Amino acid sequence: ERDKYENNDVAGVVTGLAWTSVGGDILFIESILSKGKGAMSITGNLGTVMKESATIALQYIKANADELGIDAEIFDKYNVHIHVPEGATPKDGPSAGITMLTSLVSLFTQRKVKKSLAMTGEITLRGKVLPVGGIKEKILAAKRARIKEIILCEDNRKDIEEIKESYLKGLTFHYVKEMSEVVAIAVTNQKVKKAKKL
């Protein structure tokens, strides 16, 4: 099952951490471009708040395209589709925000996402990362999935400090305040295989 999280050949695939009524879990955010006029669509049995996260991520990227090294003309020439497997599971909440941000930046730059990395955190329009809940359950799920590095909001540092140290062995944490830090950590400078020329 390991290769699931180690393959970063495809742009836009990022590992997130979810917290459900039955415990923590990992999830994937996938995104894809097709020729179009700038429409965004989203699937994956998602609730309103999670769909809003995708909108926020895209709006932030559009407004900060220069800083992110993205040619703003792309937005008018392609449609974006975001999907969150697995369709049978309803999903909601803002905590996939930084995961969606990372997915879209990887997609628009066609750059690889770092391997063995997972993340959870809410995004804002002003570029701040906000803390989220269920940290302990999410960390246990990340370990089960052999994740090596995790990005969290600085305000979630206290939740990690409450976890027994043995559980954290083998995990590296990146605490961030700004969305730009997430991108710097998660999106490599290496183009994906068969990168599209956008």
Next chain:
Amino acid sequence: ERDKYENNDVAGVVTGLAWTSVGGDILFIESILSKGKGAMSITGNLGTVMKESATIALQYIKANADELGIDAEIFDKYNVHIHVPEGATPKDGPSAGITMLTSLVSLFTQRKVKKSLAMTGEITLRGKVLPVGGIKEKILAAKRARIKEIILCEDNRKDIEEIKESYLKGLTFHYVKEMSEVVAIAVTNQKVKKAKKL
């Protein structure tokens, strides 16, 4: 009743496997092109998740048109309609994903689908096939319908291994990880009768 599943003269008709409260069943995915501007519509008394599968299939095909041997200009010149008989039965869930993918690839290439073949599996945007539930019930339904070959996700192999061997007699299983494998197995190189020139 046999000829129902053996006729592959029409592009876009593919046999799937469904699991309902009253047991397993086979179902058909049908798709059709008409001149238009790239709209997709879908009927068949379907729930949200099953409709999402059609969107994911189409987005995946658009983004991977070259690899699939499809001229991307088709997408702007035709509308696609997908239907899942029988209208009186509500249907939902992600498990018809690979069936919809196969239907659309057959439609856009006007190539025949393999005879006596059925399939069940969730699709993703990144090209992976995901496992689904109700495998035992679906297999029994496939046998009753005289299906000969079945495509499943590799992660569903364990569900087949738990089924009494006598039940599996006469069935060939294809276990796949990638959506490209589904297309390679299910869509033949032979054009359908009266193939449209797209």
Next chain:
Amino acid sequence: ERDKYENNDVAGVVTGLAWTSVGGDILFIESILSKGKGAMSITGNLGTVMKESATIALQYIKANADELGIDAEIFDKYNVHIHVPEGATPKDGPSAGITMLTSLVSLFTQRKVKKSLAMTGEITLRGKVLPVGGIKEKILAAKRARIKEIILCEDNRKDIEEIKESYLKGLTFHYVKEMSEVVAIAVTNQKVKKAKKL
């Protein structure tokens, strides 16, 4: 009351058979063209599945326009409106499919529908007619309405064979598998009065 079902002067008016909680009944499908850009609208207090039947019928006709002798340019120059009286009665289900198909083919060809004919059957995109329920009740209603001929799916033949023969006296049955057979039986070669030049 007899003339209700014997008048075929107007294109697009076809007699169907319905099965409700209070027994069988006949119903009419009416359709009409007005100048436009290819929109379809539908009224008659219909549920989702019955509305879907109209979509399927139109999509099938568009994709098979040549075989049906319809100039495909019509679809872009006219709007179609379909109505199912009586508005006070909610109606649903797929069984009016072949009736809607017949209505639209009569409309687009401006050819008369056969007199004293009624029908019931689900349609598919691939051109197959599927069986429907409530056959006994529908047949009794057809007799009360002095219908002479009835089109049914071949798979509904067994339901007729279970009905006492005296009830069937005076009725001729046409059992079909393909939607093209329905059109061949139901739509005459004679133009309606005041046929529109499309």
Next chain:
Amino acid sequence: ERDKYENNDVAGVVTGLAWTSVGGDILFIESILSKGKGAMSITGNLGTVMKESATIALQYIKANADELGIDAEIFDKYNVHIHVPEGATPKDGPSAGITMLTSLVSLFTQRKVKKSLAMTGEITLRGKVLPVGGIKEKILAAKRARIKEIILCEDNRKDIEEIKESYLKGLTFHYVKEMSEVVAIAVTNQKVKKAKKL
């Protein structure tokens, strides 16, 4: 209060008969044109079936514009708005069909509607008038409102014959089968005051 029903100076104002849980009542259908591109809107706290009646009336008029003496170019140059006072009362059902038809024909021809006339009946796309319920209550309401003439479906004649004769004194009934008969009776040849040149 009498002048309410005797004023026919404005195009598109027609008196209908309604049947509610508290008995019969009269109601008005009003319609108005404004420059536009053929949109129809409708207000008056109406249910789905009553809104559908307006659609059916408009579609019928568009398809039969020639026979009704209406220049089909009007439909593309004006928007139509239909309103049914009084907004505080929810209204539904198909029985205002012929009233809406009369309103729109008066509007598009700018011809006066006959004075002291009320009507109730369902419409179809093929030009037939269908019977409706609550006839006795509607007739009593018409008398209270000093209506002189009433248009009903021929199939409602039996409902009138069951009403005590003394109640019908002073009322003239027009029984119709075709929608063209309604227009012939209800819409005069006289233009309204300040008739618009369409």
Next chain:
Amino acid sequence: ERDKYENNDVAGVVTGLAWTSVGGDILFIESILSKGKGAMSITGNLGTVMKESATIALQYIKANADELGIDAEIFDKYNVHIHVPEGATPKDGPSAGITMLTSLVSLFTQRKVKKSLAMTGEITLRGKVLPVGGIKEKILAAKRARIKEIILCEDNRKDIEEIKESYLKGLTFHYVKEMSEVVAIAVTNQKVKKAKKL
């Protein structure tokens, strides 16, 4: 608090009378123009019937632009937004009709609304004003708010006659039948400050 109702410097601000479960109240209708293509939007936590009143008012004004001294070209060059403070209170019903009519006429003519005036009455497309409920409670609220003149439907005169005379002291009533009378009473010939040149 007095100046609330005496300021008529801004076009489109009109005082209405509302009747809620906790008694009568005054409310304001505000409207505003911005460059656009003729769209109307509306806010204020309003129910369907109250939103319909705005549509009726606008349609009536469009159809009677000449009589109202409004250049019909305005409707295509501006968007209209109507708001009814206070957002925390849900509002519904047809009784703000004449208040909305007055607001829009003031807006499109940029003429001042009469000071210390309030009104309540339903509107129709044919130009009639209809009576509304809760008159006693509305009058008491108007007095508390130091309103001096009130416009009501002629059919509401009887409701005023049932109110103890001492309550009516200081109030002048205008009873109207036609919407044109409302405009004549409520909209002055004086342009508002900083009137827009439309």
Next chain:
Amino acid sequence: ERDKYENNDVAGVVTGLAWTSVGGDILFIESILSKGKGAMSITGNLGTVMKESATIALQYIKANADELGIDAEIFDKYNVHIHVPEGATPKDGPSAGITMLTSLVSLFTQRKVKKSLAMTGEITLRGKVLPVGGIKEKILAAKRARIKEIILCEDNRKDIEEIKESYLKGLTFHYVKEMSEVVAIAVTNQKVKKAKKL
């Protein structure tokens, strides 16, 4: 946590005061521009009334662009997106009106919002600020967040006067009647860092 409210480097970020079932809280309104055609979108798990506040603010700004020093052409060349963190908390009500107004004026002028300032008040189309509820709880929340200045409606002055004076120490209150006063107090003349040239 202090820097949260003291950073005003980004246009469109304004601190509001909210009152929920668990007491008072501060919230942020964020807004952002991207190239487009004048669409407004909004996220943050908001109810209808709160979304309406954003519409009112934008309509007011469009109609008063000159007075606010905004070039009206901006509205057609950019899309606006407004977000209210935190997505997990449902939010509603009109009290963020002046906060949204301030956010949009800062955004369209690219001018800094005053530091350590919070606000709460309903807006109208005619430029008036209306009082809101929960003042005591909101003030306590503002103090906890080290806010220094607060803008309130003049009609909320009485609510402040009922609060124990010691609670108010260190807070400066601005009581306003007009929306123009809010802008004058809250939006500085200084451009934000990296101000966009609109």
